[in-house]
Amino acid sequence: MKYVLVTGGVVSGLGKGVTASSIGVVLKACGLRVTSIKIDPYLNTDAGTMSPCEHGEVFVLDDGGEVDLDLGNYERFLDIKLTRDNNITTGKIYQTVIDKERKGDYLGKTVQVVPHITDAIQEWIERVAKVPVDGGEGPADVCVIELGGTIGSTILVRHNNNGILDAGDIESMPFIEALGQFSYSVGPGNFCLVHVSLVPVLNVVGEQKTKPTQHSVRGLRGLGLTPNILACRSSSALDENVMEKLSRFCHVSADNIITLYDVTNIWHIPLLLKEQKAHESILKVLNLQSTARYLNLDGWTARAKLCDTLRDPVRIAMVGKYTGLSDSYLSVLKALLHASVACYKKLVVDWIPASDLEDSTKEESPDSYEAAWSLLKGADGVLVPGGFGDRGVQGKILAAKYARENNIPFLGICLGMQIAVIEYARSMMNLEDANSTEFDPDAKNPCVIFMPEGSKTHMGATMRLGARRTHFQVKDCKSAKLYGGVKYVDERHRHRYEVNPDMVSKLENAGLSFVGKDESGNRMEILELPGHPYYVGVQFHPEFKSRPGKPSPLFFGFIKASCGQLDAWLQNNLTTVASKSPVPRNIKPKPYENGNAKIRIKNGSYYANGNSVHA
Ligand code: GLN
Numbered sequence: 001m002k003y004v005l006v007t008g009g010v011v012s013g014l015g016k017g018v019t020a021s022s023i024g025v026v027l028k029a030c031g032l033r034v035t036s037i038k039i040d041p042y043l044n045t046d047a048g049t050m051s052p053c054e055h056g057e058v059f060v061l062d063d064g065g066e067v068d069l070d071l072g073n074y075e076r077f078l079d080i081k082l083t084r085d086n087n088i089t090t091g092k093i094y095q096t097v098i099d100k101e102r103k104g105d106y107l108g109k110t111v112q113v114v115p116h117i118t119d120a121i122q123e124w125i126e127r128v129a130k131v132p133v134d135g136g137e138g139p140a141d142v143c144v145i146e147l148g149g150t151i152g153s154t155i156l157v158r159h160n161n162n163g164i165l166d167a168g169d170i171e172s173m174p175f176i177e178a179l180g181q182f183s184y185s186v187g188p189g190n191f192c193l194v195h196v197s198l199v200p201v202l203n204v205v206g207e208q209k210t211k212p213t214q215h216s217v218r219g220l221r222g223l224g225l226t227p228n229i230l231a232c233r234s235s236s237a238l239d240e241n242v243m244e245k246l247s248r249f250c251h252v253s254a255d256n257i258i259t260l261y262d263v264t265n266i267w268h269i270p271l272l273l274k275e276q277k278a279h280e281s282i283l284k285v286l287n288l289q290s291t292a293r294y295l296n297l298d299g300w301t302a303r304a305k306l307c308d309t310l311r312d313p314v315r316i317a318m319v320g321k322y323t324g325l326s327d328s329y330l331s332v333l334k335a336l337l338h339a340s341v342a343c344y345k346k347l348v349v350d351w352i353p354a355s356d357l358e359d360s361t362k363e364e365s366p367d368s369y370e371a372a373w374s375l376l377k378g379a380d381g382v383l384v385p386g387g388f389g390d391r392g393v394q395g396k397i398l399a400a401k402y403a404r405e406n407n408i409p410f411l412g413i414c415l416g417m418q419i420a421v422i423e424y425a426r427s428m429m430n431l432e433d434a435n436s437t438e439f440d441p442d443a444k445n446p447c448v449i450f451m452p453e454g455s456k457t458h459m460g461a462t463m464r465l466g467a468r469r470t471h472f473q474v475k476d477c478k479s480a481k482l483y484g485g486v487k488y489v490d491e492r493h494r495h496r497y498e499v500n501p502d503m504v505s506k507l508e509n510a511g512l513s514f515v516g517k518d519e520s521g522n523r524m525e526i527l528e529l530p531g532h533p534y535y536v537g538v539q540f541h542p543e544f545k546s547r548p549g550k551p552s553p554l555f556f557g558f559i560k561a562s563c564g565q566l567d568a569w570l571q572n573n574l575t576t577v578a579s580k581s582p583v584p585r586n587i588k589p590k591p592y593e594n595g596n597a598k599i600r601i602k603n604g605s606y607y608a609n610g611n612s613v614h615a
Contacts (some may be wrong), residue, residue: 001129001139002286003191005179006146009216010198014233017070019196020146021077022269026279028078030292033140035133036074038087040148041171045091056327060492060544064466069330076547080133090171093120113174121178147175151220180224192285195220195227199234208242217250228285229256237261256281267304270297303548310346314562317379319352319399321392332385335546339555343563350375354392357399376402381409381562384416390439397423409534409561414495417537418448421499429510438497451498464493470516470525477515479526479536481570482553491540498539499524534561
């Protein structure tokens, strides 16, 4: 097993995760099998309890692992399926060591950070790196490890002499020590360290500044880690003399200094790495030159260019709670993007804070109310994503009602599906007090109820998590057709509440159709509203399995419907495609209208900015 460790210096938010995923992409494109591990030095055991407002979305894996959103990047970029153990946190490591200590495994020894915690980290990495994640047999060739947080800044702070240690630096220490030992034990030729750093430009002089990178590399070395490759983030390509300077002061050969300047969309990052032969540098460090084949990135090149040339917009209203940080819905945004690109449309997402649609906002802040409704009314499609808690629920209900009554394509995910059911019961069945027991435990007409899989008493273990099967009940419904006429699909779940089985027949008699259910027939998985252009609610989260070039079928259908093309598309495709998913699997760029086929690199914020819609 060969290891590529990706660390970050100077500041966070540099796009280290995207860089690490892109390194995986170029290595995979050289014919190597790649897996990945993300290390998050925080104490939480997993991301399940962390606020999406602070940390971005909680990504869910097939095995039910609730993990950092960077694992989503790896899954999407490398088209792999990771396990919960591919996300290491301080909490998990300490828990393992403490459990071992309680069992008496340390035989009377004093248990310490070094060597017990550091050993546990190394053992974890070695064990998990061997687990196949690409559907193939046996371990991958290369494991890309991303260490969260920044390193080297401790030194910077000490130089400042203000004596403040950054909290992140303290948390990272055991991992840095463990990785230093690990690089030594796996030996040269098996370990490549890529340090992602920032080269800022001072506006006044317009000069690219190397000092922060120098400091961070010095800090890294001081901690026992030697970078083989420097990946420098900057707004524009690094000047030749800046590269030379970095090479001289950081002791990294000029060939191994990669300039990662801002690009129009993140699918360009693997291309940037290829252009600068970063793969060759990595393969050389890892002694893999003879094993690797000629690098082929045709699919990525086509998609990255296509994405830049799309002009015709499709406007999607996202009616959610955490609209302040778009990373809270990162996978939903990605899935929308994958689907829009597959439909040759430029995705425009209009964020609507759900509570702004409510009557109370009309009185308190009429401008916000007007703005929210005008965005909703201008949308080609309405999406209500997953969520917890009752803030904004009424606004989401109003959005679902608007989409239903006005024949606007609607996709409700998890809470979004539950909202659609509540809205339908209230509007179409005269059950004005219909509700979810999540919001009203004493609801007289509980159309959504607590349906845990595990314990009914311990909240911590009641979530229905990970891949579960949905069996189609109706053969010619839209969702079954979009999935390619298969009998069942496995999608990922993360919820406690579900449609009340006792109310299903009443809801169906009133016109809603539950076209997908679990194997027991008790859990409603997919709803459709017959006769509507696209009114689909899903108890699962299809966004987690969407990939660039392989959009999630339900997102694809949603975007097609939002462009007014779904029915025609379904007819065309179902007559020509016998079974299997008819959703395009390999999207080729259309001819460019303006001959603008070259990769256009301009100063965009797509790469590093978590708030932008990137691939
Ligand atoms: N809060 C709802 C539940 O627990 C929906 C969860 C979600 O949207 N992920 O069932």
